[in-house]
Amino acid sequence: MTEINEQKVTGDFSMYFGPAHPGSGNFSIKCEMRGERVLKATADPGYLHRGFEKLMEYREPMQNAVLSDRVCVLEPLQWNLVHAEAVDYLMEYEVPERAKYIRVILAELSRIQSHFIWYAAMSLGTGFMTGFNIAIGYRDYILDVLNLITGGRVYPAGYICPGGVRKDLPEKAENKILELLPKIDYMRKFALKQNPAWLARFKEIGTLTKEEAIKFGAVGPILRGCGVESDVRRDDPYEIYDELEFDVPVMDDGDAYARFTVGMQEIEESMKIITQSIDRLPKGEVKTPNLKPRVQFQKAEGEIYIRNELSRGEGAFYMVATGQKTPYRVKIRGPSFTHMIPIIEHLLTDVAYADVPAIYWSMYQCPADVDR
Amino acid sequence: MKLGIVIEVVKNVFTKPMTVLFPFEKIEIPERNRGEHEFNIDTCISCGACARICPNLAIEMVEVPSELREKYPKTYPQVDLGKCCFCALCEDTCPKESIKLTTNFYFATFDKDDTILYPVKAE
Numbered sequence A: 001m002t003e004i005n006e007q008k009v010t011g012d013f014s015m016y017f018g019p020a021h022p023g024s025g026n027f028s029i030k031c032e033m034r035g036e037r038v039l040k041a042t043a044d045p046g047y048l049h050r051g052f053e054k055l056m057e058y059r060e061p062m063q064n065a066v067l068s069d070r071v072c073v074l075e076p077l078q079w080n081l082v083h084a085e086a087v088d089y090l091m092e093y094e095v096p097e098r099a100k101y102i103r104v105i106l107a108e109l110s111r112i113q114s115h116f117i118w119y120a121a122m123s124l125g126t127g128f129m130t131g132f133n134i135a136i137g138y139r140d141y142i143l144d145v146l147n148l149i150t151g152g153r154v155y156p157a158g159y160i161c162p163g164g165v166r167k168d169l170p171e172k173a174e175n176k177i178l179e180l181l182p183k184i185d186y187m188r189k190f191a192l193k194q195n196p197a198w199l200a201r202f203k204e205i206g207t208l209t210k211e212e213a214i215k216f217g218a219v220g221p222i223l224r225g226c227g228v229e230s231d232v233r234r235d236d237p238y239e240i241y242d243e244l245e246f247d248v249p250v251m252d253d254g255d256a257y258a259r260f261t262v263g264m265q266e267i268e269e270s271m272k273i274i275t276q277s278i279d280r281l282p283k284g285e286v287k288t289p290n291l292k293p294r295v296q297f298q299k300a301e302g303e304i305y306i307r308n309e310l311s312r313g314e315g316a317f318y319m320v321a322t323g324q325k326t327p328y329r330v331k332i333r334g335p336s337f338t339h340m341i342p343i344i345e346h347l348l349t350d351v352a353y354a355d356v357p358a359i360y361w362s363m364y365q366c367p368a369d370v371d372r
Numbered sequence B: 001m002k003l004g005i006v007i008e009v010v011k012n013v014f015t016k017p018m019t020v021l022f023p024f025e026k027i028e029i030p031e032r033n034r035g036e037h038e039f040n041i042d043t044c045i046s047c048g049a050c051a052r053i054c055p056n057l058a059i060e061m062v063e064v065p066s067e068l069r070e071k072y073p074k075t076y077p078q079v080d081l082g083k084c085c086f087c088a089l090c091e092d093t094c095p096k097e098s099i100k101l102t103t104n105f106y107f108a109t110f111d112k113d114d115t116i117l118y119p120v121k122a123e
């Protein structure tokens, strides 16, 4: 994968970071190198394109709920939620109160496990295998609970579906979730320990200023790590977020360490949200009554753009219905797109090649939602 | 700092490991787990709802082998696990609870034909 560029001085060459690099995920970055330094980087996406937007035009909303899991493997429940909200709006479903609480609890659990993967990936990218193993181990406790509730460890198969959720919480699920919280807290504290090796790899690396972040369209923890307080759960509340108390962590430094720290602080806020939701969890239905599993668009007409705060930032669905069984048009806005193309190209200018994995993983990207 | 590491090591020596010794030990699989299908031909009314909702077109309504056709004259769902995404929409939509996803997920195979679940096997 290395080409010597003969026109330039000796020592200039191009090098690919990914897609076969163990720390790159399904993404590739072409780096123009001079010795050990990256002069210019060009993102090369497209390895995970599955054509969801077109596929969804050929499937009915309930089938699309199953498909929406796969937009991002690492946060499937949150994608379920955005999709379900778009259909709920178009079909004018009144979502039962209990279902709204369950949706929020699961979305937050999904956020926490995704943030653990972030820590795991940053550890892996910088050769800290212990961190990777511990984070993946603790994530597994969450997956066990997700399996208990949704029937799948990673893919919930549209558990959060149009009209509510597919099934009520099983017996003792609330207790199981509450039992998880001390484990999550242990892992969070472990990740936030001031490990000197960790600081050396991430502090003052890949610094993005507030102005640049806004200019490039950064969202989520990446934007909050640059000192901008922005969170869709707060700014444009959906489900029951306006009734819950939580803070939006922000850090001003804008470097890889700040972004990551914001992410780990968010875990604490998610824990608060889960505790409050379980405390207030009402009894009753979890699905719009009389809703058959086959949800059709027969009478829906109109369009909607709906956005949610996913683990990686603002993710959205734009959906148009024209009274057909299937949506007329679906457009998905993934949070990683801006992080992975303009921002990463900007940050990987004149840096050491050894810092590429550190900067790359600090962007908390998901190649799956870049390509969709 | 050093004492902290010692305490952590001692604690870890006495805590239960995160992993189990598979295949000698197995973790408990929750009842809702979406695994291999279980089909009850006697309660099935051949409505075809499962085949219509399947997002992956993994279900085909087929006739049973000729020697059983007298007993089961209609068409019944045949699932291709190779195409299935284990979403359990077929289970949710079945009016007679004839098709169910079980906790069994041990069905890795080298033979493509093993992935087909026939509604009923000839004797």
Ligand code: SF4
Pocket (backbone or CB within 6 Å): B050, B053, B054, B055, B056, B057, B058, B059, B079, B083, B084, B085, B086, B087, B088, B089, B090, B091
């Ligand atoms: S589980 Fe889903 S994909 Fe599999 S056969 Fe049933 S409906 Fe089809």
Ligand code: SF4
Pocket (backbone or CB within 6 Å): B043, B044, B045, B046, B047, B048, B049, B050, B051, B076, B077, B093, B094, B095, B096, B097, B098, B099
């Ligand atoms: S399994 Fe259920 S849904 Fe499928 S044909 Fe039989 S009765 Fe109908």
